[in-house]
Amino acid sequence: MNWIVWLCRLALAAVFIGASIPKIIQPHDFALAVFRYQMAPYELVNLVALILPWIELTAGIALLLIPKLRAAANLLIAGMLAFFTVAISINLYRGIDIACGCFTVNAEAGHMGWLNLARNIALLAACAFLWWNSSRKESKV
Amino acid sequence: MRDIRSLAGGLALIVGVAVAAAVLANLLRPSGRIAWVEDWSHYIEARALEAGLPLADLPAVETIVSNGQHVVFDARPEADYLQGHLPGALSLPYTEVEDRFEDVQWRLTPEQPVLAYCSGTECDESFLLSQFLRKQGFTNLLLFAGGFDAWQKAGKPVEKGAAP
Structure with missing residues (x-):
């Protein structure tokens, strides 16, 4: 069981840390991606683009390396995944055809689709598994 | 706890x-x-100016719609177009432009004046459509950055359903 736990942690941390780096390096390009989702008020676009990638990075590192913060990091990552899933779904439904802005800030990158949703749901399942596993351990103690 | x-x-x-x-x-x-x-509300205007694409404001668009010399392209998804669009506008969703362009191309010469719009200042499909048309050789392009929102808010007439 232990190796599945570590696999889930590794996958989630790798995805979130990997996703945060290009956004941190090119905040204005990421702001454009946020703008194109047509969900944040204009005044908040840059703030979201500046802060969100750092939350992804910190949560990813905490999940992997800081046992005391694992539960909080897991919850935060699940929250972000749920939020991204809703945002992608809304824009797929609205027919707004934009790049995902998930792992690259390049607006010409492949446009998002159902695969992005499927990936998010798989990652959410990993979060749920970690949560279930840690509460199971606690109840044994 | x-x-x-x-x-x-x-x-x-x-x-x-x-x-x-x-x-x-x-x-x-x-x-x-x-x-x-x-302030992202002027983002599209800024990009259009940067790209050398002229902008049309609401009064200019009113004139264009009433005198009918321009072809007006609605760059939004077709479902939005069917719910309401500028009078005389044709649907050319940017997301499907590569499949749909042939349907309208036969009506046009490269010198044909064209106006493009999408839902409002938060969309850039009209800008991207104009860039696409420019690559196809069109030389007389105009962008209505206020888009359908600005038109509707100003209480201008709206047409519904498919083009005749």
């Missing part, structure tokens, strides 16, 4: 560290920091 408290503490700690790092990183950014708050 202690669990929830330690969980909330953990959340606050992670978010706090992230916000502090974000602020520091933006202050110390070697390539120049970006604005904390930026």
Whole structure:
């Protein structure tokens, strides 16, 4: 069981840390991606683009390396995944055809689709598994 | 109870560290920091001007719609077009432009004046459509950045359903 736990942690941390780096390096390009989702008020676009990638990075590192913060990091990552899933779904439904802005800030990158949703749901399942596993351990103690 | 408290503490700690790092990183950014708050409402206009694409304001669009010399393209998804569009506009969703362009191309010469719009200032399909048309050789392009929102808010007439 232990190796599945570590696999889930590794996958989630790798995805979130990997996703945060290009956004941190090119905040204005990421702001454009946020703008194109047509969900944040204009005044908040840059703030979201500046802060969100750092939350992804910190949560990813905490999940992997800081046992005391694992539960909080897991919850935060699940929250972000749920939020991204809703945002992608809304824009797929609205027919707004934009790049995902998930792992690259390049607006010409492949446009998002159902695969992005499927990936998010798989990652959410990993979060749920970690949560279930840690509460199971606690109840044994 | 202690669990929830330690969980909330953990959340606050992670978010706090992230916000502090974000602020520091933006202050110390070697390539120049970006604005904390930026007015994105003129983003499309700015890009159009940068690309040398002329803009049409509401009165200009009214004239264009009433004298009918321009072909007006609605760059939004077709479902939005069917619910309401500028009188005489044709649907050419940017997301399907490569499949749909042939349907309208036969009506047009490269000198044909064209006006493009999408839903409003938060969309850039009209800008992207204009760029696409420019690549196809069109030389007389205009962009209505206010889009359908501005038209509707001004109480201008709206047509529904498919083009005749």
